[in-house]
Amino acid sequence: MTIHSEGIEIPVDGESIAGTIVSPGAKVPGILFVHGWGGSQQRDLARAKQITGLGCVCMTFDLRGHEKTESQRLSVTREQNLADLVAAYDRLVSHPAVDTSAIALIGSSYGGYLATLLTALRPVKWLALRVPALYWDDEWNLPKQALDRQRLTDYRQRPLGPGDNRALGACAEFAGDVLLVESEQDDFVPHSTLMSYRSAFVSAHSLTHRIVDGADHALSSDRCQKAYSSILSAWISEMVIGARLDRYPHHSPWYS
Structure with missing residues (x-):
């Protein structure tokens, strides 16, 4: 199979963020x-x-506040980074090779948090979250870097439900397939946070933890990196490539 890699610029709020499409x-x-x-x-x-x-x-793409826009690290907000993700999603589904009814999100930590919020704004069929972080709903327009770290640590230790948090509320409405990947010795996103996410997916078609x-x-x-890659690849193969084929008719544009 020929693989094409294309560097792209994604416009958002009058600026641009860098991305790469591999297809x-x-x-x-x-x-x-x-x-x-x-x-x-x-x-x-x-x-x-x-x-x-x-x-x-x-x-893949770089959120504002990272790489070439690192100068914005101290000022970028969660609202702006969610706008980045929406812009990146819209760019991906505009690609002529993409089946727009078959979109997966793979988010890590803060990216996992943002990914759950995107599911309330755009159609998503598969959602993979590695150590998804959790943030309170208030101070939404405060620079992300300015959020109180001790308060975050305490907040993530609390049992929280869909009614307590916007991201968990989006999880409760998500009806697709979910992969949750936890790190056993995580000092930033504890087991209690993963349990809050896991408990929130009440409408999911399937949930793998x-x-x-x-x-x-x-x-x-390297061992942990390889372990995660193996988990992710196996899940993608099962959910996106394998088990879901019978849910699409043979005339699906990506079936053959």
């Missing part, structure tokens, strides 16, 4: 990766290329 030749599902706070699309690119080989159009043994929040070791 095969035929019309196929689209998968959008959302990196965490302090990360970049570079961490996702290797996985995007691997998954593209399964028969998907994958897209995996724990990477011995892993920290950033998956610092």
Whole structure:
């Protein structure tokens, strides 16, 4: 299979953020990766290329406040980063190779939080969240970097439900398939936060919860990175490429 990699610019709020689309030749599902706070699309690119080989159009991008827009790190808000994600989604579904009814989101940490919010704004069929972070609803337009860290730590230890948090409320409405990946030794997103997310997905078609043994929040070791890649690839193969084929008619533009 020929794989095409294209660097793109995504306009948002009069500015632009950098992205990369990796795609095969035929019309196929689209998968959008959302990196965490302090990360970049570079961490996702290797996985995007691997998954593209399964028969998907994958897209990575840099949220504002990162990489070439790092100068905005102290001022960018959650609202602006959600706008980045909406713009990236709209760019992905405009790609001629993408089946717009078959979109997956793969979000890590802050990116996982944003991904849940996007499901309330755009159609998403599959949702993979690695150590999804959780933030209170207030101070939405305060710079993300200015949020009180101790308050965040305390907030994430609390049992929270869909009525307590906008992201969890979006999870409760999501009717697709979900993958939750937890790090066993996570100092930033504790087990209690994963349980809040897990409990919120009351309408999900399916929910898979995996724990990477011995892993920290950033998956610092090669072993943990490989373990997560294996979990993600297996889930994508089962949900997006395999088990869902029988739910599409043979004339689906990406079936053949």
